Amino acid sequence: MNFENTLAFAKTLDQQDDLRDxxxxxxxxxQDGKRFKYLCGNSLGLQPIATRKLVEQQMSNWExxxxxxxxxxxxxxxxxxxQLKILMAPIVGAKVSEVCPMNTLTVNLHLLMVSFYRxxxxxxxxxMEAGAFPSDQYAIESQLRFHGxxxxxxxxxxxxxxxxxxxxxxxxxxxxxxxxxxxxxxxxGGINYFTGQWYDMEKITTAGHDAGAxxxxxxxHAAGNVPMKLHDWNVDFACWCxxxxxxxxxxxxxxxxxxxxxxxxxxxxRFAGWWGYxxxxxxxxxxxxxxxxxxxxxxxSTGQIIPMSMYLASLQVFEKxxxxxxxxxxxxxxxxxLYFLIQQVxxxxxxxxxxxxxxxxxxxxxxxxxxxxxxxAREIFDALVKEHVLGDWRSPNVIRLSPVPLYNTFEELYxxxxxxxxxxxxxxx
Ligand SMILES: *Cc1c(COP(=O)(O)O)cnc(C)c1O
Numbered sequence: 400m401n402f403e404n405t406l407a408f409a410k411t412l413d414q415q416d417d418l419r420d421x422x423x424x425x426x427x428x429x430q431d432g433k434r435f436k437y438l439c440g441n442s443l444g445l446q447p448i449a450t451r452k453l454v455e456q457q458m459s460n461w462e463x464x465x466x467x468x469x470x471x472x473x474x475x476x477x478x479x480x481x482q483l484k485i486l487m488a489p490i491v492g493a494k495v496s497e498v499c500p501m502n503t504l505t506v507n508l509h510l511l512m513v514s515f516y517r518x519x520x521x522x523x524x525x526x527m528e529a530g531a532f533p534s535d536q537y538a539i540e541s542q543l544r545f546h547g548x549x550x551x552x553x554x555x556x557x558x559x560x561x562x563x564x565x566x567x568x569x570x571x572x573x574x575x576x577x578x579x580x581x582x583x584x585x586x587x588g589g590i591n592y593f594t595g596q597w598y599d600m601e602k603i604t605t606a607g608h609d610a611g612a613x614x615x616x617x618x619x620h621a622a623g624n625v626p627m628k629l630h631d632w633n634v635d636f637a638c639w640c641x642x643x644x645x646x647x648x649x650x651x652x653x654x655x656x657x658x659x660x661x662x663x664x665x666x667x668x669r670f671a672g673w674w675g676y677x678x679x680x681x682x683x684x685x686x687x688x689x690x691x692x693x694x695x696x697x698x699x700s701t702g703q704i705i706p707m708s709m710y711l712a713s714l715q716v717f718e719k720x721x722x723x724x725x726x727x728x729x730x731x732x733x734x735x736x737l738y739f740l741i742q743q744v745x746x747x748x749x750x751x752x753x754x755x756x757x758x759x760x761x762x763x764x765x766x767x768x769x770x771x772x773x774x775x776a777r778e779i780f781d782a783l784v785k786e787h788v789l790g791d792w793r794s795p796n797v798i799r800l801s802p803v804p805l806y807n808t809f810e811e812l813y814x815x816x817x818x819x820x821x822x823x824x825x826x827x828x
Contacts, residue, residue, distance in 0.1 A: 400732070402739040409813035412736065418729050418804060424448055424716050425646075425806045428789070435789045436811040440803035441592075441767045442791050444646030450712040457708045468704075477678065480695075483707055486714035489722040490645070491618065491637065493627035493656050496693035500707055502700075503621060504653040507535045510697060511636045511655060512542045514669045515613045518583045522611070523548050525584045526574055528566060529556035532592045535617055539586065554731050559696075564756040565763075568599045572606050579610035586614075587638075589621025591619040593793060595757035595767035596623055597799075601632045619643060622654065624730070624765040626723035629656050636661075644766065644803065646713035652706035657694045665690075672699030716805060727802035730766045735808055737768055737802055740816035741767060747820050752827070756797070765767065767801040769793070775826045782822035788815050 402408065413419055426435045437445060460468045460476075469476045480500050485496045503506065516525070523546070525539055540550040546604060557574045559566050585607035588596045600616060607614035607787040616637040621627060623644035629637055637656040641647025661667060671682060671688040675698045678691060690696030720726050738761075741753050754771045760765045772779050776796035783790065783798070790800040802812055 400735070402736055403657075403777050404740060404743045404813075404816070406810070406813055409809040411735075411810035412732065416729060416809070418725060419718055419808070421716060422720070422806045422808065427806075430787065433787050434460065435787045436807075438790045438800040438802055438807065438811075439797060440646075440790065440806070441595075441624075441643055443642055443649060444623075444713070444803070445806055446648065447646055447712045447716050447794060449632065449715065450646075450648065450709050453708040453712040454705060455705050462589070475548075476702060479704055479707055480481055480702055483711050483714060486711070486718055487654055490655055490714070491622055491639070492632075493731055494659060496662075496695075497630060497659055498654055498656050499694040499698060500641075500652045500654050500710060501698050502653055503650065504617070504638055504699055505538055507638040507653050507655050508535065508538045508543065508617060510670055510699070511638055512538070512584075512586075514657075514661075514667050514697070515615055515636050516542055516546070516584050517668075518543075518546050518548060518553075522581055522583045523532070523584055524553050524555055524578050524581045526555045526557065526571075526578065526582060526607075526612075527586050528588060528591060528687065529558040530593060532617070532619065532801035535586075544812075553565070558794070559635075564594050565596050565758055566598070567797075568602055571598070571603055575606045575610050575612075579612075580610040581818075582607070583612050584613050584615065585610075587616055589616045589618040589627065590624065590765045590767075592620050593769060593797070595764050595769050595799070597621065597765050599763075600627065600634065604632050604634050620767070621765060623717065623723075626727050633660070634658060641710045641713070646716070646805070647710040647711065648706070650706075652703050652710050655694055655697060657697065660698075662693055666746070666766060669697060670699065674698040674700055674702065710808055711763060720805060726804045730802070731761050733802040733804060733809065733812065734764060734766060734768055734806060734810070735761050735813045737800060737816070740812060741768070741770060741819075742828050744816055744820045744823070748823060750827075752823060753819075767799055770798045770800065772796050772798060772823075776824075778826050779819070779823055782826065783815075783818060786818045786822065787816055 483500045488495045532787045542555050543550045612633045618639035624640035641651040675696045757768045780792050801824045
């Protein structure tokens with residue numbers, strides 16, 4: 400597509416956008432009576448208008464029914480998660496039985512590693528991306544130590560080549576191949592939080608399996624952002640938070656995926672709790688744990704109804720959008736337009752002030768562009784916020800801007816680039 404750096408062109412793109420009305424389903428932060436151009440959905444998604452209503456419904460159920468709320472009403476709490484499962488499945492490309500809302504992300508990562516990281520003296524290594532989100536690094540290191548291994552030798556981090564930001568798929572394949580005989584687990588992000596690179600999850604999964612390893616993904620930056628086929632790709636397990644692209648609210652309830660091929664294996668260990676016990680017999684309080692069928696069998700504690708109601712409100716907006724394919728179509732256009740506009744800013748400045756480290760190939764990224772500012776990075780970021788452009792900041796010099804197809808417009812991107820040019824010109828004088 401040939402883009403133009405004009406307001407009229409941006410407005411035309413908005414008029415042609417079938418999803419443009421979804422923006423009205425969200426609440427936008429404001430300051431001094433002015434709405435932010437909110438480009439930070441990679442960090443905390445906006446609040447859907449329906450969220451308050453769904454939360455209030457449950458507050459009211461609690462008020463009216465108290466303990467009977469577990470069994471009464473159209474959405475009895477005991478089965479409340481089932482409505483979410485139906486809507487979560489198409490977001491990650493899973494069967495309904497393979498997903499479940501529970502806990503929070505890093506907690507789930509630990510619980511899934513309990514089941515899926517089963518090291519032996521010979522096979523104990525974990526391959527991951529270098530520079531993974533710190534929580535994942537800490538979780539993986541602590542799991543290794545828990546099993547008596549030294550993270551320094553048991554973790555294989557795949558790095559981008561010298562002078563590059565993007566990890567080459569061939570280098571991931573090589574690392575898997577090289578360590579195949581000692582490899583227990585391949586554990587990658589779906590999309591890297593820093594660069595915005597979307598890894599070739601299908602290839603990584605196949606290569607991991609060919610090496611005889613288990614393959615899992617942390618989808619914090621991928622779930623609700625890009626379309627995936629976790630079931631068809633044969634991913635063993637995955638987990639994600641709901642508060643980034645899925646607008647589930649700060650610290651909201653997270654999700655897990657376990658491939659159905661693992662449902663039959665009752666020898667795989669898990670940390671059990673009563674909420675993972677079969678639903679129809681849970682209140683018989685019998686001795687001896689038996690897991691509920693499917694991903695639900697990994698639940699431990701009482702269902703978190705209020706956080707689930709918040710996630711549900713947002714999942715219903717995804718349903719209105721037609722789930723991931725229409726959103727991805729718009730997202731590709733949004734990031735491509737922003738990519739073009741940033742280049743125009745460079746051209747107008749007459750310098751290479753901004754370098755986009757996210758893959759130029761739109762298919763290899765999600766909704767986020769990570770932009771390195773050569774000088775005055777922090778000052779530029781602060782000036783953007785003053786002008787009501789809210790992206791997010793990564794030290795020492797990266798500004799991440801994430802246009803979200805559910806609620807961002809092409810016009811906002813045009814205006815963002817205009818403001819970026821203006822504040823940068825002033826600061827570089
Ligand atoms: C956001 C994010 C987290 C945060 O984990 P919480 O347990 O929700 O705090 C973890 N890992 C990755 C890759 C993330 O992007």
